Amino acid sequence: xxxxxxxxxxxxxxxxxxxxxxxxxxxxxxxxxxxxxxxxxxxxxxxxxxxxxxxxxxxxxxxxxxxxxxxxxxxxxxxxxxxxxxxxxxxxxxxxxxxxx
Amino acid sequence: xxxxxxxxxxxxxxxxxxxxxxxxxxxxxxxxxxxxxxxxxxxxxxxxxxxxxxxxxxxxxxxxxxxxxxxxxxxxxxxxxxxxxxxxxxxxxxxxxxxxxxxxxxxxxxxxxxxxxxxxxxxxxxxxxxxxxxxxxxxxxxxxxxxxxxxxxxxxxxxxxxxxxxxxxxxxxxxxxxxxxxxxxxxxxxxxxxxxxxxxxxxxxxxxxxxxxxxxxxxxxx
Numbered sequence: 433x434x435x436x437x438x439x440x441x442x443x444x445x446x447x448x449x450x451x452x453x454x455x456x457x458x459x460x461x462x463x464x465x466x467x468x469x470x471x472x473x474x475x476x477x478x479x480x481x482x483x484x485x486x487x488x489x490x491x492x493x494x495x496x497x498x499x500x501x502x503x504x505x506x507x508x509x510x511x512x513x514x515x516x517x518x519x520x521x522x523x524x525x526x527x528x529x530x531x532x533x
Numbered sequence: 534x535x536x537x538x539x540x541x542x543x544x545x546x547x548x549x550x551x552x553x554x555x556x557x558x559x560x561x562x563x564x565x566x567x568x569x570x571x572x573x574x575x576x577x578x579x580x581x582x583x584x585x586x587x588x589x590x591x592x593x594x595x596x597x598x599x600x601x602x603x604x605x606x607x608x609x610x611x612x613x614x615x616x617x618x619x620x621x622x623x624x625x626x627x628x629x630x631x632x633x634x635x636x637x638x639x640x641x642x643x644x645x646x647x648x649x650x651x652x653x654x655x656x657x658x659x660x661x662x663x664x665x666x667x668x669x670x671x672x673x674x675x676x677x678x679x680x681x682x683x684x685x686x687x688x689x690x691x692x693x694x695x696x697x698x699x700x701x702x703x704x705x706x707x708x709x710x711x712x713x714x715x716x717x718x719x720x721x722x723x724x725x726x727x728x729x730x731x732x733x734x735x736x737x738x739x740x741x742x743x744x745x746x747x748x749x750x751x752x753x754x755x
Contacts, residue, residue, distance in 0.1 A: 444638030453555030455627030504690030
């Protein structure tokens with residue numbers, strides 16, 4: 433049987449890779465959104481692992497809600513991205529500086 | 534033992550595809566690597582007995598969200614070279630952060646057992662156990678109100694996405710039903726009362742012919 437430590441370490445590695453991805457692809461808005469999805473996936477791993485090993489089904493309910501909110505977030509994020517690209521022909525984060533004080 | 538081997542295979546694939554997501558040159562390749570990530574995670578979730586959520590992950594994420602990502606990536610004409618410039622400038626920061634996160638999480642996980650007997654594991658479920666039934670029995674009773682809120686969030690997301698991306702094109706031709714229904718007859722035609730023009734000599738035959746030919750003309754004689 434898989435131990436809890438294995439699962440938590442795996443989710444930690446995925447989480448760390450996603451954080452590194454945010455730093456690496458900090459110009460490309462689409463890749464930033466994908467890295468956020470990866471972060472949420474790693475968080476869901478922890479919820480499911482603890483739900484299973486503590487015998488509490490409510491952790492899985494929480495994963496269900498996280499999936500719902502993440503789907504809504506990516507839908508709205510991509511819609512904003514499409515509008516942004518239509519306005520400026522670019523999705524470079526560095527071009528979005530008009531609110532800089 | 535087989536479960537352990539499968540877990541390590543899936544874990545290696547998951548980490549490799551997560552690495553692929555963040556270092557791929559082309560955003561399409563990143564999106565495809567992310568699809569592989571989700572499928573592999575669903576397999577691991579199946580291994581630890583979260584069947585419903587594993588299938589939901591495949592259906593919702595691979596089936597809907599990632600298709601949306603791929604659609605957007607391919608629809609937008611992105612200049613990849615411009616976005617790739619300066620890729621390695623902050624790479625060291627990213628790798629240091631990632632190393633720190635891994636070190637911290639591993640240290641915590643190895644030091645603490647979180648009150649779980651690690652050697653034992655949760656144990657096998659009885660044959661009649663159904664993960665979906667279990668989830669549903671909690672979701673529709675104890676979490677009914679949050680469940681409706683989640684549905685509300687999805688509705689708001691639908692409306693927001695449609696409203697954000699909808700636009701009026703200049704040459705757009707469509708019926709405006711509201712204006713069609715609001716039309717009144719007196720806005721379109723104007724009936725003017727006026728005396729008939731006639732000479733005194735042919736007054737009687739002229740009115741006679743006008744009254745007969747008048748209704749017949751619009752009716753369309755064969």
